[in-house]
Amino acid sequence: MSEKHSEVETDLRGGEVAVALPSRTDGGIFFTGIIHTPWRTRRDCPKRGSLDGPVCSIVVDDRWQAALTDIDGYRPIQVLDWMHHARRDLVLQTPFGKPTTGTFALHSPVRPDPIASSIVEQQGVEGTTLQVRGLDCVDGTPLLDLKPDYPMASSRD
């Protein structure tokens, strides 16, 4: 683990700063499904999802199938996924060709909690599979959560 850590640190670009991660995590997440997209590597992914983009599949684990009940009534849906390839220890980052900036001022996958939020358009639901447009993640990305996208995304109704 410490060897891997020092190996990763050699990848820092100018201006980038890594911090020591806490020795333990504070909570646990469940992967509730898997996302299938046409993009095999992060390099292949579009910079951001587009509603004109390809139809992608979100396959929810059988355990959570009933949680999809009535989701077919919503077109815009918020998807939270887990960017499982990303390192988590950078507080300052230097995106290619851009100035060094704080991680919380960036949308980079590299962040303490690598959770991506996308607004997608639902194209159909069958069994445990949801077809959507608007994703930009790599094939095989773990799903965390799905929610209807209301105008105020913070509602807890």
Place this chain on the structure above:
Amino acid sequence: MSEKHSEVETDLRGGEVAVALPSRTDGGIFFTGIIHTPWRTRRDCPKRGSLDGPVCSIVVDDRWQAALTDIDGYRPIQVLDWMHHARRDLVLQTPFGKPTTGTFALHSPVRPDPIASSIVEQQGVEGTTLQVRGLDCVDGTPLLDLKPDYPMASSRD
């Protein structure tokens, strides 16, 4: 643990269905700070955040302070927080006075991964403290992540 579980299950409303949670989590999250709001219990919280609502404070842990660099240049910010009081095992829920619906078709805090996403308006940053309007969470809620809110919230720039 199993006793606690069966105790909770007695709280099910008509139509609600709980599933057995996986025996282990799939990933770990870091609490990156703490959110201070005027609401001491979930019952006190507004149904949804409002940009006319009170100014709330997000205090980032010292470890992550540098990650706030340049966030003062953004007014709308996406906040991800962890709804630490919520049970996680319901797949069908019956909100008060409403029909039974799937968890993924609801904004209820009760969900497999109790992550809330809010769009807030930044009111100022000083040291590790960000002042914002638009939150609706209970005082003491753990912070996960902050990101500028671009028009397409799925960008990974």
